[in-house]
Amino acid sequence: MMKKHWQRRHLVESFFKGLMIVSFLVVACALGAILWTILVKGLPALTWAMVSQAPEGGFYLGKGGGVLNAILGSLYLAGGGTLLALFCSLPIALYLETYLGDSDWGRYVRLSLDVLWGIPTIVYGVFGFIIMLAIGLRASLLAGIVVLSLVELPIMVRAMDEVIRRMPIDLEQAALALGSTKLEVALRVVTRQMLPGIITAILLAFGRGIGDAASVLFTAGYTDRIPTSLMQPTASLPLAVFFQLGTPYPVVQQRGYASALILTIIVLIISISSRWISSRLNKYTVK
Amino acid sequence: MNRQTQFDIEQTNQTAEGRHPRPSVVARNKQNQSAQRAFFVITLLPMFLIAAITMLLIVRSWPILSAYSFKALFLGSTWRPDNGLFGFWPYITGTFWVTIVGVLLAVPPCLLTALYLSEYSHSFTRSVAKPVLDLLAAIPPVVYGVWGLLAIVPFVENVLAPLSKRWLNFIPIFAVNQPTGFSIIAGGIVLAVMIAPLIISVVYEILRTVPNDLRHASLAVGSTQWQTIRQIVIPRVIPGMVAAVVLAASRALGETMAVLMVVGNVAQVPKSIFDAAYPLPALIANNYGDMMSIPLYDAALLCAALILLIVILIFNILSTLILQRMMGKNWA
Numbered sequence: 001m002m003k004k005h006w007q008r009r010h011l012v013e014s015f016f017k018g019l020m021i022v023s024f025l026v027v028a029c030a031l032g033a034i035l036w037t038i039l040v041k042g043l044p045a046l047t048w049a050m051v052s053q054a055p056e057g058g059f060y061l062g063k064g065g066g067v068l069n070a071i072l073g074s075l076y077l078a079g080g081g082t083l084l085a086l087f088c089s090l091p092i093a094l095y096l097e098t099y100l101g102d103s104d105w106g107r108y109v110r111l112s113l114d115v116l117w118g119i120p121t122i123v124y125g126v127f128g129f130i131i132m133l134a135i136g137l138r139a140s141l142l143a144g145i146v147v148l149s150l151v152e153l154p155i156m157v158r159a160m161d162e163v164i165r166r167m168p169i170d171l172e173q174a175a176l177a178l179g180s181t182k183l184e185v186a187l188r189v190v191t192r193q194m195l196p197g198i199i200t201a202i203l204l205a206f207g208r209g210i211g212d213a214a215s216v217l218f219t220a221g222y223t224d225r226i227p228t229s230l231m232q233p234t235a236s237l238p239l240a241v242f243f244q245l246g247t248p249y250p251v252v253q254q255r256g257y258a259s260a261l262i263l264t265i266i267v268l269i270i271s272i273s274s275r276w277i278s279s280r281l282n283k284y285t286v287k
Numbered sequence: 288m289n290r291q292t293q294f295d296i297e298q299t300n301q302t303a304e305g306r307h308p309r310p311s312v313v314a315r316n317k318q319n320q321s322a323q324r325a326f327f328v329i330t331l332l333p334m335f336l337i338a339a340i341t342m343l344l345i346v347r348s349w350p351i352l353s354a355y356s357f358k359a360l361f362l363g364s365t366w367r368p369d370n371g372l373f374g375f376w377p378y379i380t381g382t383f384w385v386t387i388v389g390v391l392l393a394v395p396p397c398l399l400t401a402l403y404l405s406e407y408s409h410s411f412t413r414s415v416a417k418p419v420l421d422l423l424a425a426i427p428p429v430v431y432g433v434w435g436l437l438a439i440v441p442f443v444e445n446v447l448a449p450l451s452k453r454w455l456n457f458i459p460i461f462a463v464n465q466p467t468g469f470s471i472i473a474g475g476i477v478l479a480v481m482i483a484p485l486i487i488s489v490v491y492e493i494l495r496t497v498p499n500d501l502r503h504a505s506l507a508v509g510s511t512q513w514q515t516i517r518q519i520v521i522p523r524v525i526p527g528m529v530a531a532v533v534l535a536a537s538r539a540l541g542e543t544m545a546v547l548m549v550v551g552n553v554a555q556v557p558k559s560i561f562d563a564a565y566p567l568p569a570l571i572a573n574n575y576g577d578m579m580s581i582p583l584y585d586a587a588l589l590c591a592a593l594i595l596l597i598v599i600l601i602f603n604i605l606s607t608l609i610l611q612r613m614m615g616k617n618w619a
Contacts, residue, residue, distance in 0.1 A: 010511060013512060016399075016513045017403075017407060019399055020399045020400065020402055020403035021403060023396035023397075023399035023400045023403065024399075024400045024403050024404070024412075024416070026396050027396060027397070027400050027419075027420075027423075027487065028416075028419055030423070030480045030483070031419055031422060031423045033434070034423075034426060034430070034431070034434045034480070037434050038430060038433065038434065041437055088329055088332060091330075092326070092329055092330050092333070094326065095323075095326035095329070096330070099323055099327075108334075109330055109333065111604070111608070111611065112333040112334045112337055114603065114607045115337055115600060115603045115607065116333050116337060118534070118537050118538065118600075118602075118603035119337075119340065119596065119599060119603075120540070120541020120568060120596075120599065121541070121543065122541065122543045122568045122571055122592070122595075123340065123595065123596050124340075126344075126571060126588075126589065126592045127339075127343060127344070129575070130347060130589075131343075153332075153333070157333075181315050181318070182319055183315075183318060183319040183322040184315070184319075186322075207425050210427070211425075211426070211427020212427065213427075213428065213543070213544045214428075214543040214544055214572060238427055238428075238544065241429050241430075242432075242548070245433065245548070256433070257433065260429065260430050260433040263427055263429070264430050267425050267426060267427060268422065268425070270425070271421060275418060275421070
């Protein structure tokens with residue numbers, strides 16, 4: 001009887017362990033499957049013309065050209081949005097840590113950020129569009145940048161917050177003990193200590209911004225030209241993928257796959273480089 | 288004192304004493320206080336934004352909320368804007384079907400994966416898993432959509448639907464009523480992969496909050512690792528797991544592009560997971576922007592956004608409060 005019990009619980013143990021390993025492999029394989037599908041379908045259509053030319057007339061009917069307008073448009077949008085978000089999120093992150101700490105007010109601010117993070121980007125897009133109508137702004141690079149910065153703000157603050165909270169408290173207390181004000185601690189000690197974290201947060205938010213389609217759908221518009229001013233509408237890569245797949249022509253759909261591949265490559269480069277940069281710079285922070 | 292003279296004084300002080308002059312304590316305190324005020328104002332921004340979005344959507348969808356009864360609007364199943372019929376029921380059911388299928392598919396493997404990473408795996412496996420999950424989380428929704436279109440829709444069409452037709456056709460929710468693969472199940476599979484990284488990382492973080500002493504005590508009296516997990520670890524983290532799943536569900540509810548591309552976008556009340564559906568975000572994305580000509584259409588679409596927003600706000604606030612309480616300072 002003892003023997004049997006012993007065998008059964010170990011059987012259960014190995015059964016669940018096997019199940020867990022299978023689950024883990026399934027999740028890992030999903031990533032592999034996505035990358036493989038995009039690579040296999042996108043690579044044949046990925047030519048130099050795709051990344052170096054703006055669309056020519058009849059591009060969506062299968063004529064020549066590329067998606068340079070969308071690549072540059074996406075970089076402008078995400079770059080501008082990230083810059084704008086950085087100006088708001090750095091003060092919030094510093095204020096949360098140096099002035100608020102773990103007070104109730106700090107908890108509410110963090111809660112509000114998490115809630116903002118959860119709001120779907122399509123709602124941001126609609127919100128932005130209503131505001132644009134109210135102030136008479138047309139779909140433009142500027143509007144897209146502002147809406148994207150709202151989307152990126154909570155991601156950036158929470159990523160920075162996570163890093164600041166891991167900062168040793170001694171460091172802050174030592175600076176305070178020497179007579180510095182909280183502002184000086186924030187600007188001269190905390191900012192330096194969290195520099196790798198700031199860079200990671202910026203890249204994370206940039207990656208999120210460049211891949212988001214729903215928020216720029218109404219606000220940034222879509223055009224075949226490369227924007228030259230903030231007031232012009234601009235194309236973006238996710239929307240380029242979406243519109244190209246929406247056409248009935250296989251040639252154009254092929255180019256849609258290639259555009260998806262370009263987008264994936266950009267995002268992967270950002271993701272990997274943020275990991276690399278933070279591991280490089282983390283050597284210079286106080287543990 | 289103007290800038291130039293201040294600069295001059297700084298210059299002379301520096302040369303005289305060999306180091307930078309310090310502003311007075313009073314000046315530094317003033318600086319600190321004004322910075323504190325400025326930072327405080329910026330910190331109000333997130334809350335202000337939530338309030339502004341909610342208020343604006345309520346105000347702009349008010350025309351339709353006041354013109355129709357609750358029943359006609361939310362339980363009506365006909366959507367004919369040109370005839371003045373705005374029934375959200377097909378869209379609401381479509382949204383929830385896709386979300387529920389996605390969450391059901393995602394939860395078991397994700398919980399097991401999180402348990403594996405936290406309880407069993409080698410630190411090497413963990414160091415591999417983290418980048419994999421980060422990459423999975425970083426892939427843009429539209430790429431998931433392309434993947435769904437290229438891999439999942441044909442898979443459903445050629446493999447899952449025929450199998451289900453052969454063996455499970457008598458169960459209503461598995462019945463195959465249409466020939467294409469653009470279906471709730473395709474949307475659900477794509478969503479499941481999209482929310483997997485979120486569930487795994489949140490659940491993993493919660494599992495880490497269980498003190499190791501408890502595990503060691505349980506193992507020391509002779510239980511196997513699975514017994515420890517089931518009897519010691521899981522009971523302590525149940526609320527957190529639920530919160531993680533709710534959080535993921537709210538993320539799935541609002542997902543627009545990826546779902547839009549694979550779910551078929553047919554405005555009907557779905558009866559089977561192989562039916563096409565038309566979720567609310569897809570409705571907004573497909574129609575907003577050219578809604579000006581029909582009266583109330585604009586308000587109706589904003590009302591769709593409002594429904595989505597309110598459900599997500601509730602889900603989000605609940606799950607975040609639970610997680611904040613469970614993880615304390617570690618919640619980030």
